[in-house]
Amino acid sequence: MSNEHSMWQIVGLSQVATTVVTSSSGLQNTDNVQTEPVTLPLTSWKSSFTSFNMVSGSCACRYIRYTTTIPPDTLVSCHCVECRKQSGAPYQAWISFPADDITWTVQPTEWRSSDTATRSFCPRCGSTMTIYLDKDVSRTGVAVGTLDDDGKTGVPRPAAHIFLKEKASWFELPDDGAKRFQGWDE
Incomplete structure (x- = not known):
């Protein structure tokens, strides 16, 4: 086990989250039409x-x-x-x-x-x-x-x-x- 990294650094997120979250099932819009799968950067939550x-x-x-x-x-x-x-x-x-x-x-x-x-x-x-x-x-x-x-x-x-x-x-x-x-x- 290497102790050279913190738990924040090992996930590649020492300052800002950069992991990509992908929905493999896509989304349904209000007309119940299936859309393409969505890939959003994890940092998108900050925009809220x-x-x-x-x-x-x-x-x-x-x-x-x-x-x-x-x-x-x-x-x-x-x-x-x-x-x-x-x-x-x-x-x-x-x-x-x-x-x-x-x-x-x-x-x-x-x-x-x-x-x-x-x-x-x-x-x-x-x-x-x-x-x-x-x-x-x-x-x-x-x-x-x-x-x-x-x-x-x-x-x-x-x-x-x-x-x-x-x-x-x-x-x-x-x-x-x-x-x-x-x-x-x-």
Whole structure:
């Protein structure tokens, strides 16, 4: 396993999402006429932010809140043991923001979770908040479940599933079109 790349870099999306999403079935218009399959750049979701002001989120008890003025750009689902144990789910979905663009009402409590990452959580309710990867300190991975669901966050589709070699054996991963890696980039 190579630790030379962050989870954002391995999917080729260190700054802006560029993955192509293709609909193989095409679309039906209002006259029920089948059209050709559609290929859209994943970045097209950003065009819906004509009146975008900020993304916000919080922990479960709302003691910790955050905002960022930049729309999220990359969603990565991590299946490593640490992410599964922290989330209590088959994987942890992380969304990437520039680290210096997040404003916190209260700083989350940080702890060193491995030799490659530092995580944070709310000291009151225990909600997982962030992950900071040593290899890419310019980015912050925010737990997707902490985003306020106001319909304006523009969460992109998953770009990649990583650490599938540690995936829970009982979990069947559906084909969502995302890249798949056994580790960081293999």
